[in-house]
Amino acid sequence: MRQRLARVLGGVAILALVAGGAAACKKEEPTTPGGSTVSGLKIGFFGALTGDAAGLVTPGKNGAELAIAEYNAANPGANVTLVPFDSQGSGDKAAPLATAAVADEKIIGVVGPAFSGESEVANPIFDKAGLPIITQSATRPSLNSKGWKIFHRGVGNDLSQGPAIGRYLKDVAKAEKVFLVDDQSAYGTGLRDEVEKVVGAAVVGKDKVTEKQVEFGPVVTAVKNSGATAVFYGGYTPEAAPFLKQLRAGGFKGTFIGGDGLYDANMLSVTGKADVEGAVVTCPCGPATAAKGNFVADFKAKFGTDPGVYADVAYDLTKVFLEGFKAGKTTRADMQAFLGTYNGVGTATGVTYKWEANGELDPAQVSIWAFVAKDGAWANPTQLPKS
């Protein structure tokens, strides 16, 4: 009896699955087959949308959504959609997602991948398919030298951010003893190398931690014994927040500085107001809350929060693709050519987007900013000198 019941239930479940699958497949059909060819185009958004690193990426996704909503409102019938690809910031998950993005022929451009590690996995796949990308936040310098024609970077790379951090340590923090820690990621190690070149002789110690590490006791001991007055961390918030917390618990009172990998709301909330106070982060992006035009008000109206890190950059980069659509660039090859000669000012960032042959943003347009944690918020945005 019981077995039969199980079989019946199983049968019903399978039927439901098949029916559901069929219904889902039907939805995939283009809804507007006739009309202009511009309708129903898609833009991919690639990065960590869930998981620990999502704090750095979701504001950008919201920025992209806002740009598309505005475009669709202004161009009835365009029906552009944003297709999110949630990599959780991990290189392991990047390959299948990139393959899926490439397979969807309606996707003409991708904003992202947000991180350098996943870029190294996904970009070769995009390059092979000729799907143009503009990353809003993958800042490892070497990404520009891999021969990917589709690669474009909408911000300065760590060759500008790293030295700026080094100069901040030397000139602003006046640190004579610096301890360098990195997380051995493509981004963290790269940034550490650039900082080290500038700080040079002031380095009194170095250590490497790993992704998902939670216990930093030995590193804290090493920092204290080195007598360092400043600690640089190259990596991302999930490890940096507990590390900083344990540093403070271990009595470290000096400067703590990191790159844009730490410039998110989680760094503040996970570390906690008291322990994060005074921590410095840099970003090749200005404060999104001070973006130009109506961006801040529109963003707030749509999402109910202030725009976070890279929201304005992703918004402007999405608009570059949308301008391409408007100009009739509806294939990947046309879009790629369009980006090559693009020269326009982003309405939110005020940056003139113009790319060099290797996909880097015009160096004249790069600016690095520093932010200081104050009372549980990133405050005092200051543009750092270029040399």
Next chain:
Amino acid sequence: MNFDDLIQGFPDLTTTGLAQGSIYALVALGYTLVYGVLRLINFAHSEVFMYGTFAALWTWGLMGYDSNSARPDLGTALLLIVVSLVVASLFSGGVAMVVEAVAYRPLRKRNAPPLVFLISAIGASFVLAELMGAFTERRQQGIPGLLPTEPLFSAGGWTVYPLQLMTFVVALAVMFGLDWFVSKTRFGRGIRAVAQDADTAALMGVNKGRVIGLVFLLGGLLAGVAAVFYSMKQGNTRFNVGFLIGLKAFSAAVLGGIGNLRGALVGGLLLGLVEAYGAALFGSNWTNVIAFVVLLVLLMFRPTGLLGESLGRARA
């Protein structure tokens, strides 16, 4: 090799290593208890621990303390810790008993082969972790700082912080309590009897089902205690924190001799110390290499672990 760091940092490394080792030991006891009685590696134990960290986080949240709160005075801090210890232990204990009832008991009733238990354990572990992941949106959550961060005392290069001392003392007290419970009380006798020979114990009137439930409950309670101290020490938690510490604690249990309560203590503390010294000597990225090489070498010479005696044969 960086001997300077090791020598200069020796006192500090020892205290942090012992505090970390105490947490390993508390979790290791859960593995060892269940193994001693059932010859089963309860892989879901790491998630039982993880649920404890969230129970502590939520308890503090309900009492008005989140990661942005200012540190409370010592009295309030102690109250918060005591309340969270009670709540987290009960919560973890409850989760452990649910795991036993859902994932293991039905299999045991049908005399399933050991391999099935293993798969069921791994399955339970995934379900619990992903459930919490979905529920918390996989976010990393900060833990409020409670105890003062000024050193408790420092003398001759040795600096001890309140949290370190408290972790160590509570862990030791809990373990001596457990040791006493297992060796002296009637319930403890039941546990040892089932561990030695389940069928004979049943003939003597020991309720096997109840003993097994009790063992899971005990393991869960200890994991809850570990979770509270881990949370305060690490300053954050998320749905996947169980995995690494579970692996470490399990190794600690094997290192000390799985099935042996005192072995779990020795194994946990030793692993904590080896990690701390190893990290100083070779750099933090070598921590796990050093820890597991030491584990392998020790097991090569003492295959049953340092104190390799089973729970059943533990002398009262």
